[in-house]
Each structure stands twice: as C-alpha cells, then as structure tokens.
Amino acid sequence: MDELKKAYELLxxxxxxxxxDVEKRYFLLIRRERASRQRDESEQPGEQAAGLEGINKAYKTIxxxxxxxxxEQFNAAAYGKYKGMAGSAQKVDHFFSYYKFHVLGAIALILIIIFSTKGYIDHRHKMAELAKLPPIDVSVSFFGEYYSKDGTYPVTDMKPLEADFLSQFPQWERVQTFFTYVPSTMQSEQDSALMQKSIIDLMMNKADVYILDKANFAKLAMDGSLLPLDGENAAKLGAGLKPALEYKATTExxxxxxxxxxxxxxxxxxKAIPVVGKEYIAGVRVNAGRPDNALAFIAKYLE
Known part of the structure; x- marks a missing residue:
C-alpha cells in the first residue's frame, strides 16, 4: 500500500x-516533462529518463x-452466493472461460467417436443378420404413385409384401422388395424432395423387377432402363402374355x-398385397442380376 500511496503523491x-482524474493528471505530467526536457537542454538525459520513468511507473501502479x-468487486458479485465455495466456483468458471473451445471440441470428438462406433457396430450387426438369410431369388421395386392400403406412403413394413410374393413361388426362399413413392405432379416442396429421393432410390436399389405406373414406365423405357420383353423373352412369359397387355416404347x-x-x-x-395404385406395369431392369427369375415372376402374375 505504501507503493500505491507514493504513486498518488508522485502524480x-x-x-x-x-x-x-488519474489519466488527465498522467498525460498532463507527461506533456510537462517533455516540454521541460526540450526547454532545458542542459539537463542530463539520465535525469530526464528518470522523471518519465517515475511518472509511468506511478501510473501503472495505480x-x-x-x-x-x-x-474483486466482480468476483464478489458473481461468486459471493457460493460463500465458502466461491473460490472453487471461480476456478471452474475461469477454466471453462479459457478452455471452453477445447472442452467443446473434446465433447464433439467424443460424440463423433461414439456415434461412429455405434454406426459401425449397427452395420456389422446388420451385415451379420443379412448373412444368415438365404440368397435373394428376385427383387421387386414398386416405383410410382403407389400407396399403402391405409392411404399413406411409403410402405415401410415390407415383410407382409415379401411374404405374399414368396407364397407364390414355393421353390424360392427369399424375395426382396423396395417401395419408392414418385409424385405425379410437383405441387409442394415435399413433392420436389420426394422426386429427388426417387432418383436416388432408382440408382441405389438395383431391383430385378419394376412395377410402374404409366408415367414412370414411359420414363424408364425411354431411358433404356428396361429389358425388351418381346422375342425370346416373350416365350418365357408364357401364354398369359396377350397383345392387349403389352406396353411398347422406343428408346434413345x-x-x-x-x-x-x-x-x-x-x-x-x-388383390392381396398391401399396395394400391392406378396401374401395375411390370418390367425387367435391363441389367438385372436375376433376369430369368424376374421373367418367371411376371409370368406368374399373368396367369
């Protein structure tokens, strides 16, 4: 405190x-000291420096x-409520103030590791479950403006649909199904999002058989995505194939x-499947992995 008292006295x-007042006095003394130095050229430089140094030191001390x-006043207001724990509360607060970005970064990293690990474990578990299943005999995709029988979309539970298809083919062990709702008109942002999703589904879900409405049949046929069903393939579809049931198209x-x-x-x-639509036009993907089973599937539904 003596040093503080001397600092005030010096100023x-x-x-x-x-x-x-301290700042005004400090700058006033600095100006005087410099003016005095310029007037008194006989004053030794060391003495001039000592005067300025004393003023600066006093100002800094205050x-x-x-x-x-x-x-201290801030801490008393902020941490006084903690009473005996005020010191600990202050230390914790200072820790998070100085290291909050480090802490948040560490938490984010831990969460990423947790979710990545969970995702990896879930993926491994899913792969293990799929490995237990028999190989796929045929995959079928409903692609168009189709609904579930309760009027909603999409159909999320594929098991009843797959079981119904599988019941028609006793020699098969597994049928895989996909369901992609494709809106016929763009009336909302949701329709636009569904249309974008349908494009992704078309690329990702490599079905053997597509069941389509008229609009989407025309698109896929024109794009060359479907296998021609005349010629040799017509014979594999059996006697149920009638000219009136054929959908023809040209491609690029x-x-x-x-x-x-x-x-x-x-x-x-x-009639037994839980899917409702205006048309059911069956086609085979041009590079289907199981084309013979795909044709057998369509032939069954032509009987």
Missing amino acids: GLPEGASKE LEYEEKQTM DVPEEHVYGVDISASPLL
Whole structure:
C-alpha cells in the first residue's frame, strides 16, 4: 500500500482519485516533462529518463490496483452466493472461460467417436443378420404413385409384401422388395424432395423387377432402363402374355418399337398385397442380376 500511496503523491493526486482524474493528471505530467526536457537542454538525459520513468511507473501502479479492485468487486458479485465455495466456483468458471473451445471440441470428438462406433457396430450387426438369410431369388421395386392400403406412403413394413410374393413361388426362399413413392405432379416442396429421393432410390436399389405406373414406365423405357420383353423373352412369359397387355416404347438408342412392359393390373394375386395404385406395369431392369427369375415372376402374375 505504501507503493500505491507514493504513486498518488508522485502524480499529485489524493488516494482514491477517479480513473478519469488519474489519466488527465498522467498525460498532463507527461506533456510537462517533455516540454521541460526540450526547454532545458542542459539537463542530463539520465535525469530526464528518470522523471518519465517515475511518472509511468506511478501510473501503472495505480491502474493495476484499480483493475484488481474491479475484478474483486466482480468476483464478489458473481461468486459471493457460493460463500465458502466461491473460490472453487471461480476456478471452474475461469477454466471453462479459457478452455471452453477445447472442452467443446473434446465433447464433439467424443460424440463423433461414439456415434461412429455405434454406426459401425449397427452395420456389422446388420451385415451379420443379412448373412444368415438365404440368397435373394428376385427383387421387386414398386416405383410410382403407389400407396399403402391405409392411404399413406411409403410402405415401410415390407415383410407382409415379401411374404405374399414368396407364397407364390414355393421353390424360392427369399424375395426382396423396395417401395419408392414418385409424385405425379410437383405441387409442394415435399413433392420436389420426394422426386429427388426417387432418383436416388432408382440408382441405389438395383431391383430385378419394376412395377410402374404409366408415367414412370414411359420414363424408364425411354431411358433404356428396361429389358425388351418381346422375342425370346416373350416365350418365357408364357401364354398369359396377350397383345392387349403389352406396353411398347422406343428408346434413345433403339428407334424401333419394342415391348418393355406388361400390364399385370388384372392379376387376382395383386388383390392381396398391401399396395394400391392406378396401374401395375411390370418390367425387367435391363441389367438385372436375376433376369430369368424376374421373367418367371411376371409370368406368374399373368396367369
């Protein structure tokens, strides 16, 4: 405290002077000291430096004391409610103030590790479960404006649908199904999002058989995504294939008209499935992994 008292005396101020008064006095003394130095050229440089150094030191001492007082008042207001635990509370607060980004980064990293690990474990578990299943005999995708029988979309539980398809083929062990709702018109942002999703599904879900409405049949046939069903393939579809059921189209690469789809809407077997739509046009993906089973599937629904 003696040093603080001397600092005030050197600046010619009473103890406890306001910060504004301290600053005014400091700059006044600095100007005087410099002016005096310029007038008195006979004064030794060392003495001039000593005068400035004393003023600067006194000013710094007072500022440090005031900052300390301000901090103590703040801490008393902020941590006084903790009473005996005020010191610990202050340390914790300071820790998070200085290291909050480090702490948040560490938490984020831990969460990433947890979710990544969980995702990896879930994926391994799913792969293990799939490995126990028999190989897929045929995969079928409903692609168009189709609903579940309760009027909602999409169909999320595929098991009843797969079980119904599988019941028609006793020699098969597994049928895989996909369901992609494709809106016929763009009336909302949701429709736009569903349309974008349908494009992704079309690329990701490599089905053997597509069941389509008229609009999406026309798109896939024109794009060359469907296998021609006339010629040799027509014989594999059996006697149920009638000219009236054929859907023909041309593609960008094949200007001649070919059969790319077959209308199976009248099949009584479709009445049991939990899917509702206007048309059921069956087609085979051009590079289907199981084309013979795909044709056998369509032939069954033409009987």
